[in-house]
Amino acid sequence: MIDFALADELRLIQQTAREFADAELRPRDREFERARGVPDDVRRRYDEIGLGRVELPESLGGAGLGALARVLILEELAAADAGAALALDPLGPALYPLREFGGDAALERFAAPLLARPGARAVLFWDARPRIREVDAVATGILPWVPSDRADLLVVLEKERAYAIAEGIRCEPLRGAGLRAAGASELHLERAPIVASWVHTPQAQRALARARLYAAALLVGVMRASADYSRAYAVERQAFGRPIAHHQALAFLITDMAAAVETARLLVLDAAWRLDRGEPAAEACASAFLEASEQSMFVTPNGVQILGGHGFMQDYPVEKYMREARALSLLFGGVDLARDDAGRDLVRSEGPVPLTVEA
Amino acid sequence: MDLTLDAVTRKRLEQARELGRQQIRPLGLEADRQGRPTPPEHPFFETLIKLGLGRTRWSASDDARGDATRANDPTRVGTSRTQLCLSEELAYWDRGVAVSFPGPGLGEPTVLQMGSPEQKQRFLARFVEPARPIWGSFAMTEPGAGSDVAGIRTRARRDGDDWILNGDKSFAANASRADWIVVFATVDASLGRDGHRAFVVEKGTPGLANFVIEKKMGLKAYESTSFSLRDCRVPSANLLGGEEHYAKRAGFKGAMRSFNATRPMVAAMAVGIGRAALDEALAFARASGVEREPRVRDRLERIRRRLRAARLLCWKAAWLADHQRPNILEASMAKAVAPTVALEAASLGMELIGEVGGRGDHLIEKLFRDVKAMDIVEGTGQIQRMIMARKLVQLPSER
Numbered sequence: 166m167i168d169f170a171l172a173d174e175l176r177l178i179q180q181t182a183r184e185f186a187d188a189e190l191r192p193r194d195r196e197f198e199r200a201r202g203v204p205d206d207v208r209r210r211y212d213e214i215g216l217g218r219v220e221l222p223e224s225l226g227g228a229g230l231g232a233l234a235r236v237l238i239l240e241e242l243a244a245a246d247a248g249a250a251l252a253l254d255p256l257g258p259a260l261y262p263l264r265e266f267g268g269d270a271a272l273e274r275f276a277a278p279l280l281a282r283p284g285a286r287a288v289l290f291w292d293a294r295p296r297i298r299e300v301d302a303v304a305t306g307i308l309p310w311v312p313s314d315r316a317d318l319l320v321v322l323e324k325e326r327a328y329a330i331a332e333g334i335r336c337e338p339l340r341g342a343g344l345r346a347a348g349a350s351e352l353h354l355e356r357a358p359i360v361a362s363w364v365h366t367p368q369a370q371r372a373l374a375r376a377r378l379y380a381a382a383l384l385v386g387v388m389r390a391s392a393d394y395s396r397a398y399a400v401e402r403q404a405f406g407r408p409i410a411h412h413q414a415l416a417f418l419i420t421d422m423a424a425a426v427e428t429a430r431l432l433v434l435d436a437a438w439r440l441d442r443g444e445p446a447a448e449a450c451a452s453a454f455l456e457a458s459e460q461s462m463f464v465t466p467n468g469v470q471i472l473g474g475h476g477f478m479q480d481y482p483v484e485k486y487m488r489e490a491r492a493l494s495l496l497f498g499g500v501d502l503a504r505d506d507a508g509r510d511l512v513r514s515e516g517p518v519p520l521t522v523e524a
Numbered sequence: 525m526d527l528t529l530d531a532v533t534r535k536r537l538e539q540a541r542e543l544g545r546q547q548i549r550p551l552g553l554e555a556d557r558q559g560r561p562t563p564p565e566h567p568f569f570e571t572l573i574k575l576g577l578g579r580t581r582w583s584a585s586d587d588a589r590g591d592a593t594r595a596n597d598p599t600r601v602g603t604s605r606t607q608l609c610l611s612e613e614l615a616y617w618d619r620g621v622a623v624s625f626p627g628p629g630l631g632e633p634t635v636l637q638m639g640s641p642e643q644k645q646r647f648l649a650r651f652v653e654p655a656r657p658i659w660g661s662f663a664m665t666e667p668g669a670g671s672d673v674a675g676i677r678t679r680a681r682r683d684g685d686d687w688i689l690n691g692d693k694s695f696a697a698n699a700s701r702a703d704w705i706v707v708f709a710t711v712d713a714s715l716g717r718d719g720h721r722a723f724v725v726e727k728g729t730p731g732l733a734n735f736v737i738e739k740k741m742g743l744k745a746y747e748s749t750s751f752s753l754r755d756c757r758v759p760s761a762n763l764l765g766g767e768e769h770y771a772k773r774a775g776f777k778g779a780m781r782s783f784n785a786t787r788p789m790v791a792a793m794a795v796g797i798g799r800a801a802l803d804e805a806l807a808f809a810r811a812s813g814v815e816r817e818p819r820v821r822d823r824l825e826r827i828r829r830r831l832r833a834a835r836l837l838c839w840k841a842a843w844l845a846d847h848q849r850p851n852i853l854e855a856s857m858a859k860a861v862a863p864t865v866a867l868e869a870a871s872l873g874m875e876l877i878g879e880v881g882g883r884g885d886h887l888i889e890k891l892f893r894d895v896k897a898m899d900i901v902e903g904t905g906q907i908q909r910m911i912m913a914r915k916l917v918q919l920p921s922e923r
Binding site: 452509 | 525816822839843
């Protein structure tokens with residue numbers, strides 16, 4: 166029966182992630198942004214507490230936990246610094262196609278060496294056609310943006326297949342619109358050999374679903390940060406003789422921002438819960454990503470708005486949240502593809518539309 | 525975490541679905557066509573009583589044990605979620621008919637929270653196993669006081685062992701057919717909420733008169749009734765909680781608390797209406813062969829996603845209530861969000877059916893009219909935001 170209580174283990178993980186994010190990430194977010202990365206001391210502490218390994222199989226030293234654990238951590242990290250959340254995760258969502266298509270063997274071959282190399286990063290890119298030309302398992306072309314300064318492994322996911330590239334990748338640094346703490350590059354593939362390639366539609370769908378959920382959880386964290394920061398500011402800041410939060414125009418905006426965050430979060434939790442139960446969840450993940458994208462574009466620009474002129478200045482974090490939210494929803498095919506996928510699922514179904522899982 | 529429904533709830537939903545398909549939806553359409561509420565003598569209400577519906581949740585035995593936290597608390601553990609799912613399902617078939625169901629109605633939470641054991645016995649016992657359909661009603665709103673409930677003008681004046689009530693009440697559901705109406709009045713309008721008293725005014729009391737069933741945009745199957753109290757003499761035994769209750773200045777708080785458990789329920793009804801609009805719109809699109817067109821599909825996709833989120837907000841608020849955890853913020857959030865989502869569902873549904881919606885005889889058109897009330901009853905969307913803002917930014921109360 167309907168129950169939103171998190172299991173003790175999950176609550177502990179969430180708490181640990183929150184404490185780490187509060188102590189290590191949020192106070193240094195602008196420093197990470199300037200440095201285009203997270204310093205070694207922070208990365209070491211992150212590795213020590215083991216948050217990065219919750220979703221990895223036990224064979225790779227992971228905890229073998231599911232999607233709920235993952236989204237709880239991602240929200241907490243992103244509520245401090247979404248760019249740092251990406252920078253701290255060497256595999257990132259590239260884990261999903263490797264695991265779905267290649268199983269343990271692929272993880273052993275591609276993930277293990279990457280994890281053994283400090284600072285190495287894997288990059289997941291959705292459908293590189295027509296930017297990448299493939300001739301005899303060799304790829305050439307340019308990808309306009311990935312949120313990383315390194316690409317030790319590139320996994321390209323398409324509707325029916327995935328392939329991996331480990332050499333022949335050159336990163337041209339970009340300024341990046343947001344998520345600068347994760348880095349930003351234009352990827353150049355120069356006769357890069359495709360070292361592994363898998364074909365199977367259901368796996369591709371499942372991998373894409375999890376990647377979308379990953380981005381959606383980060384979006385929830387970012388918009389929560391924006392809503393919380395601007396709310397606290399509005400309670401302090403005085404105008405016309407009272408806190409600006411006590412003018413109804415702003416009070417109601419703040420309540421709607423809180424509702425937007427909660428709405429997106431509930432869809433993310435619902436999708437993660439479905440994944441962990443082994444339910445079909447591709448649509449729920451696409452919907453969560455869409456909702457998080459749309460709501461984040463209500464919340465984060467209004468976060469800037471509430472701070473007025475200060476909001477536009479980089480002395481305050483709200484402008485960063487706005488840029489990060491927009492950048493996150495461009496990943497993994499973006500909102501248009503998610504809308505197509507969720508919509509196709511809807512019109513394929515028959516009879517009354519189930520909103521949630523009944524039994 | 526678990527987002528499924530238990531077997532008991534699923535079974536009751538299945539029953540509601542059957543009743544909905546066979547009787548509730550047709551009755552709602554009929555009332556809408558005829559522009560009048562389903563009359564109280566309609567055999568449908570007898571059917572409900574035979575099915576064990578239209579009863580009170582109060583139980584004399586729980587009361588005797590002095591277990592006020594269970595039966596007499598509207599947020600009793602384990603009931604909110606099932607009730608909420610049922611509310612959604614009934615509203616899916618017809619929200620107007622759902623409100624017309626016999627039973628103590630919105631008066632019940634107030635009697636449960638403020639009433640003495642004797643008063644609960646007097647006013648609720650008849651709803652335990654009613655032989656025929658009977659109704660209770662609740663009257664707070666007045667022509668000059670809606671959201672600003674502290675501003676009610678109906679006067680209560682002490683006269684010996686009785687109270688004399690004078691004033692006008694508006695939009696009380698099922699009032700003209702009710703055995704009794706919980707009426708809020710003030711002993712001193714300048715005291716605001718502290719001056720409020722809740723009375724149970726029984727049918728046939730002299731001075732309780734001028735029942736007018738209002739003409740509404742939608743939800744026509746239940747009566748929203750205005751009435752007046754003219755030197756209406758009510759025994760002090762009908763003052764809920766007795767004098768001592770108000771000496772503790774808990775009167776208004778009692779009334780506000782009673783809204784608490786119902787807000788997610790009303791929000792869930794909005795989800796039900798929105799879901800009906802979604803299913804109808806999708807069926808229409810399929811029948812017209814346009815469901816795969818991106819413009820059509822995108823609208824439907826958005827409706828499903830937003831309705832799912834609204835349902836989850838309702839579920840969370842009800843789950844908190846079931847565990848006696850504070851849910852003011854969540855309840856208001858659900859109530860603020862769900863009606864606007866449901867209106868969007870009906871409105872996009874109208875766009876999809878196009879000129880057919882203009883005819884005035886399509887279910888989606890009816891839903892579009894019905895659903896607007898959901899952002900108004902049980903506290904408007906604006907009131908919900910004020911309640912949320914009190915929690916989120918300590919917005920000072922108006923009074």
